[in-house]
Amino acid sequence: MMKRSVLSRLLFVCVIPSFVVFAADLPEHPRDLTYPELSFTMPDVSRTALDNGLLIYFREDHNLPVLDFYAIIRVGAIYDPLDKMGLASLTGEVMRTGGTREQTGEQIDEILEFIGASVESSIEQERGIARMGCLSKDLDTVLPIFAEILMQPEFRQEKIDLCKKEVLESIRRRNDQPGDIVEREFQRIVYGDHPYARPVEGEANTVVAIQRQDLIDFHRRYYVPNNIILGIAGDFDTTEMSARLKDKFGSWERRDVPFPDLPDLPDESVPEGGVFYFPKDLTQSNIRMGHLGIRRTDEDYIPVRIMNFILGGGSFSSRMMSGVRSNEGLAYSVYSQFEPKRDRGLFIAHAETKSESTLRAITLMKNEIRRICEEPVSEQELSTAKDSFLNQFVFHFTTTRNIVEQRVELEYEGLPEDYLDTFCDKVSKVTRDDILRVAKKWLHPDSLRIVIVGNAENFDGALSDLGAVHEMTIRDYAAEVDSALKP
């Protein structure tokens, strides 16, 4: 309320005349409210392809003088050679920092940052991503850089060296946050020898082993137009843009990508449960429990998401949040999720609780996983979950950028073209029986892998009460990095 007198002179402050209203006029409860129909039409996104197979989704939006490119490339750390883990991630990063034939990374930085533009590249576990954003007037400056980085990155040695140093420092710091330890170890325990178990940025000795030629070969193998889906959103003219895209990408040659075979996932028809305890001197235990999950394209995916909303995904409307947090005050953060991947993803339940309530929290969570497999959920729980999905649907379409990116993702995930058109219908049709069926099929309360990072000295009971206990040790990453760097 500083400088009030000045303010009131400068501003148009409108004190609304009092309407004559009595509290009795207000509906007594929100259930008495009625709402006008929401007028909403799903926005169109156009789809086209260049002759070389580059797929393009696009939508014009002239509200703001900006535009964005978003590309997904079918590549990923899952294709890293075992002795060069971290190669994909390094390739994605140095594509950008290592510059192009004509320009060093630093020259590109100077050009882009002067006009507030950005071009970025990265490779994650199961996808490569390239982005570009700029003011629409700068398209002709930025697009050539984006195209060159995708097609002909130079991988300058000095940037490979720097990036490796940064990755090694990041590996050294892997034990700083207890949450990172438990996430990593949970993945490793569930996925065993499968590439999903491996850290995207690699291990110290494998990162050290990577050479420039490895990056060049890796890039050449996967970065071909027929292996890319591109989304364009914002302030552009479609006809002009088509010409530019043909000019920049038209001569890029199509080539078949020889994808390596991936090993099968561990056979989990009878998953093996157990407790995996990593001792660390903390006052709060970090807990993850779960097992293999579902594929994104599985026809059960939508009912599984609704089931999980009720179990632990629906924030305060979920059973885990109610039981562990709201009733007993045992955790700030407690939830479950089905994390989808191209192959089977993870079912994972999270909690952090003080050492003294570790077993209590785990038991409550396990009981909820069991209960949803044994009894049908209530009508009320199901309708809350379904209404939430249905009424939130409109938020999938709030910005043109999201609208386009979403279409790129859906195509990349291999979901049918009518996925969004049929989504609400599919949600509406889910029944209590469906929930019970998918819970029984996709949850295994008797064979959960329970991973705990914490201090068992202060636990509220014996871990052996939860199942077979595996005493684990946290890897000494600083020592691994030091030893990898020794000549």
Add this chain to the structure above:
Amino acid sequence: MRTFVCFFALFSLLPVFAAESLRLDVRQFELSNGLKILILERHDSPTFAAQMVFKVGSVDERPGITGVAHLLEHMMFKGTQIIGTKDYQRELPLLKEIEAVAVPLSEEKAKGEKADQEKIADLQKKLNELQAEHRKLVVKDELWEIYLRNGAAGLNASTGSDYTHYYCSIPSNRLELWCWLESDRMRSPVFREFYSERDVVTEERRRSIENNPQGALWEQLTAMAFTAHPYQWPVIGWMSDICAIRREEVEQFRRIHYAPDNCTMVLVGDIHPDQVLPMIERYFGGIPSQPPPARVRTVEPEQRGERRVDVEFDAEPMVFLGYHKPAIDNPDQYVLDILQSLLSEGRTSRLYKSLVLEKQIAVQAKAYAGPDKYPGLFIFVLVPRSPHTAAELLTAFDAEMEKMITEPVEAKELQKVKNRLRVDFIRGLETNEGLADKIAYYEALYQWEYVNTLLENWEAITPADVQRVAAKYFLRSNRTVAQLVKPEGGKE
């Protein structure tokens, strides 16, 4: 200046947009009880983002009840006399009984080693029984359920040192629901399940501070940098205070700070002011105003000499630095914003280029100018790359900062920063939520109109300004250095 739509139509036609044209056409209203309403129309999607901003934060607390502003924010989700209960009248006596057991229990526990364990066990048992009895009358987290069922997205709240805000986005046909729920909890919240929620906050503290190296370091930096001003204590509160705060103390804090005249409502999206204002008046108009709460009186005395603090943690080294800087109403803040960008935003920024790219002794070097309501800190986060030490990194950092003070910044470099800030500003216009956040933020710290003059104020800054401001604040005697170090005696 009538509608936002007009502004955009005009704006997109401009080949080169002048800073002057980038103004948000926020419409401002006030109810007779002092509730301020800020509305920005955008009709791209049938949704809107809503915020209730209370001008209160941890800065308004006192020792003994630190963390009360944040705990209050949690309690505001626990329902009202209508929401979250099967029978409020039957709850009342139980809530009193719970209080009569929980207070002595907290007091006994606070005695630490001298506590009577038998008494604790006895009281705890009674409390558990009463809570179980009470739970039968509770409709669990009904506020959340109603919001989620109606498609609310991003429902949450957050508490900072300077302000507390409650936010979500909703399909635009459900504006009345939002008015209903928010006016109801402003008028008559009920702090049920208080003692279990207090425990939740202790878990939040364990998670974000005690077992988190950055959190621990941050807490010690501010505790050391401020000797007098309330910015010295953490927003979440000291553990001893969280464990001892009583329900009555939270209620009292609410009565003082959660009146309509200490609140601003921000609505951005598919909303027509002519239609919504009568509705807002109907729902919120009857809530009584309160005398304005006292502003913080204490002024942090000038720092006389560098302060250093080590924080032991089983984690790799990291350094936080805090230089005292003025409040948002001082025009130097605009220059500090520029300095933040110049020093650490992007790959061409000074610190990144020098420490990460060239010397390769850091993996991170970030600056945060973040405006504050009261004089606060300009923060740096430095992360050394092994085998380089924190001390080595600090020396290189100091050399870079010295250049900032002794050599004027080149015109082109300054222009780059301005261009970038302008594009970032435009990007901030993309979503309802981003806009609502921005308006709420500046309104809470100072006045929302600040957002409309930011670009022109940044544009006006000269190399001489940058040099002057760097020389004024980036002094060793004005800073606190907090370092994360391995526990003595090596690894556990």
